[in-house]
Amino acid sequence: MALTREQLAQRVAQELQDGYYVNLGIGIPTLVANYIPEGMEVMLQSENGLLGMGQFPTEAEIDADLINAGKQTVTMAKGASIFDSAESFAMIRGGHVDLTVLGAFEVDVNGNIASYMIPGKLIKGMGGAMDLVAGADNIIVTMTHASKHGVSKLLSNCTLPLTGKGCIKRVLTDLAFIEIKNGKFYLLERAPGVSVAEIISLTEGELVVEGDVPEMQL
């Protein structure tokens, strides 16, 4: 079975470590915050200028001056700090964020990522995504492995305009956890009940399968 959005978030959460500063993109990455292991301290960075993002506010706590990068009302966690946008991207570009999780339309074997524009269709802008992929060393891309029509999103060459070049090393899809190195995809784990053959058939770029590929533990 392909992973649900919640299961994708659960699997990403296993990559968290105590004391990590983490930037979570909009969509599935945001859900990762729900699966931070008990007893682990993780500080969430929101690139509009908040380190230490808390949960959503109650009606009584809502504050128009306190939002996250998705423009949602939020609260501040204990130990939070507030800063301007230049400072925020100094943290990001300067490589101070320990883990970045974001979505994508396409990823390819050279670590290129396309996530912000579909020419003629969707031109909303890249927001902070280009800075995030350029600045972070430790990035996990979460995405569906293929389109509804079975068209692979893990390619030998991205077809859409790039968000970043050669910056992605790990991709978690609804079918597989994949590492990118030496111009190839490497299959690390498969979703429970998903066969290696199915993953191969839905991966357009070169995929290396070494030995028995373990199922993800969720």
Add this chain to the structure above:
Amino acid sequence: MAGFDKVVSSYEEAMAGLEDDMTVIAGGFGLCGIPENLIREIQRKGTKGLTVVSNNCGVDDFGLGILLPDRQIKKIIASYVGENAEFERQMMNGELEVELTPQGTLAEKMRAGGAGIPAFFTATGYGTPVAEGKEAREFDGRHYILEPAIKGDFALVKAWKADRYGNLVFRKTARNFNPMAATAGKITVVEVEEIVEPGELDPDHIHTPGIYVNRLILGTFEKRIEQRTVRCDSE
């Protein structure tokens, strides 16, 4: 106004001197911390042909979006513009020029513009459409592109509190682009929720020193919320 007193008494006075075809930098992220009344004054004046530099372009009836129906904006430099139907229509029809700029690069362009740095190298956007036509250079094995700074004829800023000398304090994430915008205007206009006497703000707690501020006005704010998200309080 005398000495360092920056306070003006009307929005008309605050925006005096804004002319057609000027460049206007505006603080704010989404609808958070936007200079909403200064934008309304531009709508009222009817200034046209503006180049606007702002992370976003408001929504159809609030923020910078209100300058779209009368085609007051010629060009916008922004990182994300997805919240606005009229914007999309004008962009698709080629009526509005859009320069999509990565958020961190945009912030740094303003910061550099205000700090006397004409351009800077960043890895952001290398190998993407953003890099087209820009100089690329390698430092220590990594690729970077040269991004020019931005300055504005006007910079519009929303702060929380100020003293009459224009020393500013921002509140929570309404700070965002405002401190950089404040530095990058030939004329920087700030609207605030409260003005106090000089000496009342702790100098250690001032986010933007008054040297960057030319005009200061006391306003009242709607502070619209774009994505109202709440949790059920089960405790």
